[in-house]
Amino acid sequence: MKFHVVDASLTEFYLTNDDILHYNLTANISVRNSNKIARISYRGIRSEAYCYGDSFTSVSLPSFWQGTKNTTYLRPIFQGQTLLRPRGSRLGDFNHDQRDGSYSIYLYLYLDTQLKHAGGGKGDKIGFVVNCGLFRLNLLGSSSSSNNHTGTAGIFKTKRCKVHTDKDYTEKILIILFICICILFCGGGAG
16 A cells, blocks of 8 residues: 655634634545555545644545555545644744744544455455655645645645554564464474
8 A cells, every 4th residue: 555645735724812723624645556466445544634733633534445556546625623722832833834824734544444355355454554744734825825845836745655554453463473483482383
C-alpha cells in the first residue's frame, strides 16, 4: 500500500475569542495497491487532522475493495467548528501563522483492512496508521495564498505518507518472533 497526498486546500481557518476554531480543509489522497495477487478490503477508514498539538476534526470515509495494481482516490473534507485552546508557545505559533496566513496541519488515516488472495482465501484483518505528516497550508484568499505546501509557482507538492501497522498487529508480530527465537535458541526445534 502506498499513500500520497496529491492536493490539499484550506479555505477557512480562524480562532474566535472564545476559543472556537472554524475550519474548512480538503485533501486528495491517492491509495495504491501495487500487489499483483491480493485485493485489499478497506473496511474502516477514518481521517484525522491535527494542529498545534491537538486533533481538531475527524471524518469517516466509505469502505471499499481495491483490486490489484489499482489506484483509488480518497477526498476527506473537514468542515465545521470545534473548541481549540492553544496555550503557551502553541498560541504564539498560531498567532504567527494567522498573521502569515499559512498554517501547520498534520493528516492521519486510520485503516482496518483485510487481504483477499487470488485463490479466494482471506488474510488476517490488519490495522494501519498512515501518517501524512506536516503541511504548511496557506489560507486561500489571504495575501500569501500562493497555496499550499508549495513547490514552485504555488503548485501543491505531492507528499508521500508513511504507513505503519497498528499496535495490536505489532504485538502479534513480536509474539510470533519471540516464539520463533525461543524455538531456535531454547532447543525446541533441535532433534
